[in-house]
Amino acid sequence: MTHIYTKKVLAHFKHPHNMGRIAKPDGVGRVGNPKCGDVMWLYLKIGKNKQGKEIIKDVKFETFGCVAAIATSSMITDLVKGKTIEYALGVTKEKIVKGLGGLPPIKIHCSLLATDALHEAIYNYLKKQGLRVPAQLAKTHERIVKETKVAERIGEHLGEHLH
């Protein structure tokens, strides 16, 4: 049967990887896509590799959204788990889409939700640690904050339940 979603998307959707939350996360990224109504939270635990570089020791996600949103959430955690922060920041939405074997055109924006959540979580970690935030990441953060404000207006009601 042909489906609007690829086998890989459906597999991730059926059995999402790294689903859930991390109790005491080092970084949290909370993003929402106002247009689609999708919301994704991503949690990071940071460690160090043998070379002393910071790596993503653990990553988990929670997503309110459509099939593509859940699949891209799952995919990005696979792509960055155990990798350096530097590498994680280089993971593009195109890479996620490719990893999933493609997404319907109208769902491509879901992959941006995933990279945004990751970038926000890394930003959150760097800020908390008082570490230097790369200029590009700071710019991404500014854009997301602006967009999230719109999303929150829509998701206000849900927001009441968050804490």
Next chain:
Amino acid sequence: MTIYLDNAATTAVDPRVLKAMQPYFSKHFGNASSLHGFGQRARAALEDAREKVAALIDSKPEEIIFTSGGTESNNLAIKGLAWAHPNKKHIIISAIEHHAVMEPCEWLRKHGYDITVLPVDSYGLVDPKAVERAIRPDTLMVSIMHANNEIGTIEPIERIGAICRAKDVFFHTDAVQSFGKIPIDVDAMHIDLLSASSHKIHGPKGVGCLYVRKGISLVPLAHGGGHERGLRSGTENVAGIVGFGEAAAIAKKEMAADAKRLTALRDRLIKETLKIQDSWLNGHPRQRLPGNANFGFRYIEGEALVLQLDMHGIAVSTGSACSSKSLEPSHVLLALGLRHEEAHGSLRVSLGKFNTRADIDALLKVLPQTVERLREISPFKRKYK
């Protein structure tokens, strides 16, 4: 195991309908406009179907114009009437009309028409008094659907029709979802134009009709050989129309019994589903189509729910934005006053005549765990926990 519970989208062709259609492909394949025997045979079949369709809405056969389906019928009714009466440029519709009504009106708006979109209450009901207040001297028509495709709410069209008649305004109703499901009487309901479709009542796709009250002039969408009283040129889809006629005849006979049985199934489904925490019913609890149930589930998204159920072999649908080609949440659910995220979590279950209690039981068996599972993924589950 596959269970089809999406009969508001389309229905399976009834085997009796298929049987009636079959001779009209290769045996009685004539063009209904031809004078020879082949043509006359096709013509007779066409007129027989017209009578059967007319009988279902208590109209005269000559008031039925066969079209390609609901969308064309709505376009012909709205644009055709507007073009035939260019002196009046105001149209009244509701906020929950199907796109096949909204979009022609939107197109007319770009061409100088004023469109009033009436709100609905939290059940999706249009207030007839609001229709009356909205009518102006330059009002051409009121177009209010008979029953809504998403939430199944049945509009008080007989009252709206009476108001339109008294105010001398044309009344069109999109009856695609109600035709063959609940009784329609075009005279008693004061309907001037009515759109209906074959594939929603176990007939073939690609066929529908527009009822046009005698004496009302329309400008056709397509000009040509002058078929269907000049309102729909193009060689008639005889086999399809025969199927439509047969489906209408079956509906006429079996509608009452089907409606009674499906209403009982629907009410059981509603009662059991609402036991799931943080769920609600969209649409009116009683004034709704026999086969329609539409639920909301907080904290989850409709498309994900539909796909999970599909994996369990159950076909249902959602008004959720991310489900289809558009990203916008259902305009119907938003019109009820639902918040965006609530509108995203809707599930439409639409029963048809071939559904049984076992189908409902199968859905009820997997639905709670499916909702639960998706809530596990959602960051909004905390309150629910």
